[in-house]
Amino acid sequence: MTQNSGALALFDLDNTLSDAAHRQKFLLRRPRDWHAFFAAAPKDPPLVRGVELALSTARECAVGYLTGRPERCRADTVDWLRAHGLPDGPLWMRPDSDRRRARAFKLETLRELAADRDIRLLVDDDELVCRDARRSGFRVVRADWAQPSGALRNAQEREGRT
Template sequence: MRGQRLPDWAHGVLARRVRHRRGGRRRAAPAALPGAPAQDWGRFFAAADRDPVLQQGVALAQQYAAEHVLVWLTGRPEHLRELTAAWLGAAGLPAELLFMRPANDRRPARDFKSRQLARLAKESPIEVVVDDDPEVVQRLRGLGYQVRLADWVPHSSTLGKAQEREGRT
């Protein structure tokens, strides 16, 4: 689905899959230990399929899906496409329109998502965006999009750093 465009007829809802949670708490991004060479992003992303389903997010997505086309824009890297699509499918959510971060794209989440959203908006009106990252929400609101903060997901400062400074998720 890389480079997939929304059909002209699609009046979409852009929703972001809320991810990286375990046991009701958000998984922290891997922290480098003192003297450790780097963060273990491979292990972090490899566990993404074990994230529990957040019922409030699923209910909201299903509510929007009743009248709109759902589009998923995630900061997850492209190599996790199959895993992410399977996770969405297991939760009973459509995964046909899934846009992911290209390999080696390290822009902050707010930059990556705002640019991707601008591309999508050229093809179809965007009625609402749901995101759990306050910086993404602030940027998109500033650009004039109707945005809902997924406030049922606690925002981790470590994950926030990964999203906004390291361009990892």
């Protein structure tokens, strides 16, 4: 999906554009119920501040999506984006078998994309993703408008799941 098309702003999904709070219960179980966690994603309500930022950004440059969700969730994710009126744009997802930390996956993807695009902005809720992207020279907006989740942070950093 990588092609040169000028400036691009990238938005995360979970707790940036979508409110994943109702799914956290599946991460509190032992073992964690990843199937149920991702199966419930289509029911996420949109986060107004994130959606508004994506829509306003789309007036200035192309918008794309960079998520730690596994590739197997692509159809549901595309349907969710369309259902909530988000701008059309490319979607980069974690390969199903990739268990790296979210920041490793996302930073590698950012660097690959930056090889032939102007990455104008990254919007993400994960403080470590934001920190590492800033250190690498990317402009970042930390999505702090969702309720923080220790379970989601653990999934992103320790289990490489989202």
